[in-house]
Amino acid sequence: MNISRLLLVDDEKSLLLIMSQALDSQVEEIQQAETAEQALEIMEKDDFDLVITDLKLPGLSGLDLFQEARNRGCQSDFIIITAFASAASAIQALKLGAADYLMKPFDIEELRIVVKRVLSHRSMREDVKTLKRQLMEDVDKGGIIGKSHEMSNLLHMVQQAAPTDLAVLITGESGTGKELVAKAVHRNSKRKEARFLSVNCAALPESLLEAELFGVVKGAYTGAVSSRKGLFELSDGGTLFLDEIGEMPFSMQSKLLRVLQEFVIRRVGGERDIHVDVRIVAATNRNLEELIKAKQFRQDLYFRINVFQLHLPSLRDRQEDIALLTEYFIKRISNRLEIKPPKLSPEALGRLESYNWPGNIRELENVIERVLAFSPGEIVLPEQLPDEINQGPGSLSEVSLSDKGMDVEKELRHVRYLYMVKAMEKCEGRMGEAASLLGMTFRSFRYHFHKLCDEFGMNPGPVE
Numbered sequence: 001m002n003i004s005r006l007l008l009v010d011d012e013k014s015l016l017l018i019m020s021q022a023l024d025s026q027v028e029e030i031q032q033a034e035t036a037e038q039a040l041e042i043m044e045k046d047d048f049d050l051v052i053t054d055l056k057l058p059g060l061s062g063l064d065l066f067q068e069a070r071n072r073g074c075q076s077d078f079i080i081i082t083a084f085a086s087a088a089s090a091i092q093a094l095k096l097g098a099a100d101y102l103m104k105p106f107d108i109e110e111l112r113i114v115v116k117r118v119l120s121h122r123s124m125r126e127d128v129k130t131l132k133r134q135l136m137e138d139v140d141k142g143g144i145i146g147k148s149h150e151m152s153n154l155l156h157m158v159q160q161a162a163p164t165d166l167a168v169l170i171t172g173e174s175g176t177g178k179e180l181v182a183k184a185v186h187r188n189s190k191r192k193e194a195r196f197l198s199v200n201c202a203a204l205p206e207s208l209l210e211a212e213l214f215g216v217v218k219g220a221y222t223g224a225v226s227s228r229k230g231l232f233e234l235s236d237g238g239t240l241f242l243d244e245i246g247e248m249p250f251s252m253q254s255k256l257l258r259v260l261q262e263f264v265i266r267r268v269g270g271e272r273d274i275h276v277d278v279r280i281v282a283a284t285n286r287n288l289e290e291l292i293k294a295k296q297f298r299q300d301l302y303f304r305i306n307v308f309q310l311h312l313p314s315l316r317d318r319q320e321d322i323a324l325l326t327e328y329f330i331k332r333i334s335n336r337l338e339i340k341p342p343k344l345s346p347e348a349l350g351r352l353e354s355y356n357w358p359g360n361i362r363e364l365e366n367v368i369e370r371v372l373a374f375s376p377g378e379i380v381l382p383e384q385l386p387d388e389i390n391q392g393p394g395s396l397s398e399v400s401l402s403d404k405g406m407d408v409e410k411e412l413r414h415v416r417y418l419y420m421v422k423a424m425e426k427c428e429g430r431m432g433e434a435a436s437l438l439g440m441t442f443r444s445f446r447y448h449f450h451k452l453c454d455e456f457g458m459n460p461g462p463v464e
């Protein structure tokens with residue numbers, strides 16, 4: 001059940017006491033006020049899920065309290081307690097938006113039932129709100145997570161590119177999310193109701209790729225027993241994603257160029273020109289300009305597909321997104337595995353943030369998947385992460401340094417901290433032994449350990 005906070009308002013102290021006791025086990029926290037004025041003061045400082053107030057109070061009434069609270073933007077639910085004689089006010093309170101009312105005299109069971117009903121409605125409403133919010137976020141960005149400067153820029157460019165019908169070229173290292181961005185372009189375009197189809201240009205030999213893209217007429221070659229549409233025809237009106245376009249065979253590139261110039265295709269073995277209306281989004285992790293120099297990629301095709309370029313930053317260049325992405329994958333994968341999502345210890349997060357991520361987001365997703373597959377417990381510690389992430393950089397080629405620079409002193413303190421925690425774990429908290437394991441004196445170990453725990457957020461526990 002959600003944490004619920006309750007404010008009781010009544011000028012009769014004995015009733016406050018009885019209600020508090022009756023509801024103690026149902027809610028997390030109860031505060032009390034004897035007047036509406038006092039209640040408003042308390043509500044300035046704290047948020048409550050539920051306010052139960054007597055209608056008749058000295059000074060402002062319970063109804064005044066309700067209305068004033070709403071004027072101040074308060075979102076709490078209200079239950080109004082009325083005397084039998086003022087049933088009309090109870091009805092009025094409901095009309096104004098109170099969640100329920102209780103008529104005096106009521107017994108404890110009645111009180112509990114009404115409170116339970118109101119709180120469960122509230123938590124259902126919250127759930128629906130959260131779901132809606134998640135849905136909205138998913139639709140807008142197509143599940144692209146990231147709030148770093150680089151990602152905000154990219155999403156902004158996706159928004160600009162999507163509604164135009166221009167060809168888009170998505171570049172970036174492997175696993176940076178090129179396919180996700182291609183889909184986001186489609187979903188934010190006016191073609192979103194039509195199909196998004198994709199083909200991996202590296203996966204098929206030329207003859208098959210040609211048939212796949214342009215279709216075949218019956219009898220075109222042995223085995224072509226019936227005519228079949230290609231991806232260009234199938235995605236008519238929609239978007240065709242040409243993944244790994246850098247790997248497309250050179251002669252196939254000329255055939256593709258013709259289509260992009262005239263938007264007309266001819267099926268393999270066919271004689272009829274077929275007009276197609278398709279938006280092209282292509283992706284590559286290769287440097288096409290170098291491929292052009294090496295005569296492996298046609299320059300004229302490059303100009304056709306590179307009308308609008310979206311470059312995806314590598315994960316190591318947007319460290320601030322790592323925490324967010326990790327949390328996202330932990331939630332998503334736990335959900336799939338039907339386990340309780342574990343928390344990540346600050347040290348484990350530190351390791352993830354300083355790793356080089358050659359496989360980018362796909363690699364991060366795999367790492368989380370592996371960690372969760374081995375029942376991680378409530379908190380994920382650094383030693384549960386794969387070795388390559390724990391080892392830290394051992395040679396110059398493994399050191400990553402983003403263009404934005406780094407705080408090297410802090411990084412070194414963090415490394416020292418991790419070794420000290422590790423040593424403490426190994427020695428089951430015996431600080432003297434941990435110190436000698438690291439070649440330090442007891443005094444120096446104790447001094448640094450406390451300072452570093454303050455900085456990197458772990459309670460060092462009692463000192464021997």
Ligand SMILES: Nc1ncnc2c1ncn2[C@@H]1O[C@H](COP(=O)(O)OP(=O)(O)OP(=O)(O)O)[C@@H](O)[C@H]1O
Pocket residue numbers: 143144145146172173174175176177178179180181285325361362365
């Ligand atoms: N910004 C992001 N937020 C959430 N998930 C992401 C993000 N970027 C990528 N992913 C996930 O990471 C995985 C790899 O992404 P994707 O397949 O789009 O990468 P890619 O750039 O096409 O890689 P490759 O070049 O290897 O084909 C996918 O599971 C994708 O859902």
Ligand SMILES: [Mg+2]
Pocket residue numbers: 178179243
């Ligand atoms: Mg891909």
